[in-house]
Amino acid sequence: MAPHRAEPDLSYLLDRAGHLLRTRMAAALAEIGLTARMHCVLVHALEGERTQIQLAELGDIDKTSMVVTVDALETAGLAVRRPSSTDRRARIIAVTDEGAKVARRSQQIVDRVHREALGVLSERDRAVLVRAMNRMLTDGFGTAPADQPTVRRVRQPTN
Amino acid sequence: MAPHRAEPDLSYLLDRAGHLLRTRMAAALAEIGLTARMHCVLVHALEGERTQIQLAELGDIDKTSMVVTVDALETAGLAVRRPSSTDRRARIIAVTDEGAKVARRSQQIVDRVHREALGVLSERDRAVLVRAMNRMLTDGFGTAPADQPTVRRVRQPTN
DNA sequence: TATTGTTATACTCTATAACTATA
DNA sequence: TATAGTTATAGAGTATAACAATA
Numbered sequence: 001m002a003p004h005r006a007e008p009d010l011s012y013l014l015d016r017a018g019h020l021l022r023t024r025m026a027a028a029l030a031e032i033g034l035t036a037r038m039h040c041v042l043v044h045a046l047e048g049e050r051t052q053i054q055l056a057e058l059g060d061i062d063k064t065s066m067v068v069t070v071d072a073l074e075t076a077g078l079a080v081r082r083p084s085s086t087d088r089r090a091r092i093i094a095v096t097d098e099g100a101k102v103a104r105r106s107q108q109i110v111d112r113v114h115r116e117a118l119g120v121l122s123e124r125d126r127a128v129l130v131r132a133m134n135r136m137l138t139d140g141f142g143t144a145p146a147d148q149p150t151v152r153r154v155r156q157p158t159n
Numbered sequence: 160m161a162p163h164r165a166e167p168d169l170s171y172l173l174d175r176a177g178h179l180l181r182t183r184m185a186a187a188l189a190e191i192g193l194t195a196r197m198h199c200v201l202v203h204a205l206e207g208e209r210t211q212i213q214l215a216e217l218g219d220i221d222k223t224s225m226v227v228t229v230d231a232l233e234t235a236g237l238a239v240r241r242p243s244s245t246d247r248r249a250r251i252i253a254v255t256d257e258g259a260k261v262a263r264r265s266q267q268i269v270d271r272v273h274r275e276a277l278g279v280l281s282e283r284d285r286a287v288l289v290r291a292m293n294r295m296l297t298d299g300f301g302t303a304p305a306d307q308p309t310v311r312r313v314r315q316p317t318n
Numbered sequence: 319t320a321t322t323g324t325t326a327t328a329c330t331c332t333a334t335a336a337c338t339a340t341a
Numbered sequence: 342t343a344t345a346g347t348t349a350t351a352g353a354g355t356a357t358a359a360c361a362a363t364a
Contacts, residue, residue: 129291135284224331
């Protein structure tokens with residue numbers, strides 16, 4: 001959506017920047033066979049023993065999408081599901097040696113893409129930008145419908 | 160996606176801020192029966208005689224999505240399709256009196272939501288933020304795969 | 319009874335293809 | 342031949358429901 005008037009069109013700025021960054025990030029990570037989600041899960045799984053549900057919460061991913069993501073990581077040989085020793089329902093996502101190597105590379109890619117985008121700013125502007133964005137996230141959107149993302153019609157039962 | 164380390168996670172900041180703003184904007188505009196796209200088309204159509212294709216380009220909307228959006232505007236009595244006097248294939252989107260009234264209100268809503276988000280920042284920080292974001296959009300994402308958004312498998316012909 | 323992980327499927331969004339009528 | 346607008350539908354992503362195993 002294009003700007004409508006002289007006032008700063010925050011919607012346009014955020015949408016466009018978010019879209020461009022997401023596209024570039026996806027392309028950069030695709031070069032080593034990862035999606036952004038796979039990278040996210042891989043990194044969090046490396047930090048400690050985490051179940052799928054815990055990883056889903058950390059990455060704000062639906063648990064059914066997490067199944068797909070973990071399937072992809074297993075197929076790529078980067079992680080394995082192993083039974084939790086304390087809860088026989090749960091699976092710990094264990095990163096393989098190859099997965100740990102890939103995670104280091106993918107983190108470098110993520111950092112590089114972020115640096116490229118932020119690199120066109122002066123150090124001061126960069127600091128202000130990051131601080132201002134954090135401030136907006138904290139206080140700029142009230143405390144209104146925090147946990148009600150997209151309203152959807154209730155689905156009909158399968159008969 | 161959550162931050163992975165001490166470095167500023169630009170992806171997280173943009174995604175989260177964009178999502179929150181989009182959600183709030185959608186809720187605010189829904190109160191007067193508009194979507195963000197309807198608002199966008201309405202405002203651009205008010206600026207002058209525009210065909211659907213022209214409006215689609217201005218709002219970066221697919222022409223097939225534009226059909227749906229214009230249908231919605233017509234159903235709501237905010238705009239009408241009228242034949243172009245110079246090209247019998249094309250339709251000018253003419254905003255009705257009611258549509259013009261609604262557009263004024265929706266623009267106020269958009270401005271208000273933006274003000275609420277930016278209002279938590281000092282005037283200086285706000286200026287730096289807007290300038291920095293514009294700078295990133297201009298120079299921060301290279302000139303690489305500009306017009307290649309999401310790669311998709313080629314669709315099979317309908318036989 | 320509630321929760322973890324899974325499968326199946328429905329919903330929404332958007333893009334592709336094919337078409338009509340004009341240019 | 343190419344373009345404006347339309348329709349139909351495929352593809353991708355994601356959310357909902359229902360289920361089995363276990364708590």
